[in-house]
Amino acid sequence: MLGHRPHPTELVEKRLHGEGLCDNVVQKATIKSHILCARFSSQGHMPELGPVTARLKALRERTGMTVRGLAEALHMPASSYAAYEDPKKFKKPLLPVPLTMKLADILVEKGAPRELILGLAGISPSGDLMVEPADLAEQLDAVLLDEVEVGYSMGGGSDIADFPVIQQVPFSRAWLSSLTSSPASSLFVARGDGDSMMPTLLDQDIVIIDRSQNMMRQQDRIWAVVYGGFGMIKRLRALPDGSVQINSDNPAVSPIIAVDGEAFIVGRVVAIVRRI
Known part of the structure; x- marks a missing residue:
């Protein structure tokens, strides 16, 4: 029984x-x-x-x-x-x-x-x-950044039209101020999946993204970008004809050419955090 x-x-x-x-x-x-x-x-x-x-x-x-x-x-x-x-x-x-x-x-x-x-x-x-x-953050001279659970994929991409914030992560206020002058409200944390940005970014690396930086002013910076409804972390290069080349650091992954508003920038990656 x-x-x-x-x-x-x-x-x-x-x-x-x-x-x-x-x-x-x-x-x-x-x-x-x-x-x-x-x-x-x-x-x-x-x-x-x-x-x-x-x-x-x-x-x-x-x-x-x-x-x-x-x-x-x-x-x-x-x-x-x-x-x-x-x-x-x-x-x-x-x-x-x-x-x-x-x-x-x-x-x-x-x-x-x-x-x-x-x-x-x-x-x-x-x-x-x-x-x-x-x-807790105030006592430790820290600021709280939202961490996105679904994240920005470094592989095939992930749908970010509707992603949840899973927690708030405290970061050193002094350290963040050395990365950007933007307020904490403009920053968030995400984790990537895949290997298309290796060796610069590894699977499950944490990235800090500055949403206030959403205009390309320099070539080949790393950005959080949405293309075809999917979020990615990629290097972007503006081309003379007005299109944007979306590049992966992994040479095995071919570039993507985005035209006519097919891609838009969410923010610039200002830091990579990796566990060793």
Whole structure:
């Protein structure tokens, strides 16, 4: 006879009962920059609960809300919200704190336990240890940049018409000011996929993109560009006939010629961050 298999939300309740979460801020140096990573870590040994995507889906279904209905309540496109429930698209261990707080305001009224919702972001049930990301950044003389989950593909490209922001990443204020004079609101972080820009950019390298720089003033700079509805990180060269040559650093990848507004610039890549 098969034993009782607990529902994921039952496991969450057991885990959170009587146990809290503490804040852990880790400052890491990289080859090209100093990134300040703020994260929540568990206090003591806590059992595995499965991916946060499945827990979010279970909580939504518990309230009877549809993906579209919850997305509308969050004031975001349905496909953007759906990415947070898709383990192939959202691979982070925790949800962003701002999104989680909005979810709590909506789902608690529908009967979902607040402590289970807050647990999606690694926040203790009591909330006593909760620290706002903006407060952490201010204490560390950092600024918060949005990180895009879907990203700009360095391979075949990825559809960026509707991509979600998964979290805000703290970066050293002094280091960013050495890259660009643009305000933090003009900057965002993305990760590339593929090898078409090797050896300059490797798969999963982090790039910082300045959206205020969207006009070509110098040849062969690296840009975030949209071509044919797909986002790419490429070198751009303006040609005499008014077209733009989209180049990959990998010699095995052929250039693309874009004409008549087929491509538009999102921003210039001002930094590459690589783990070693």
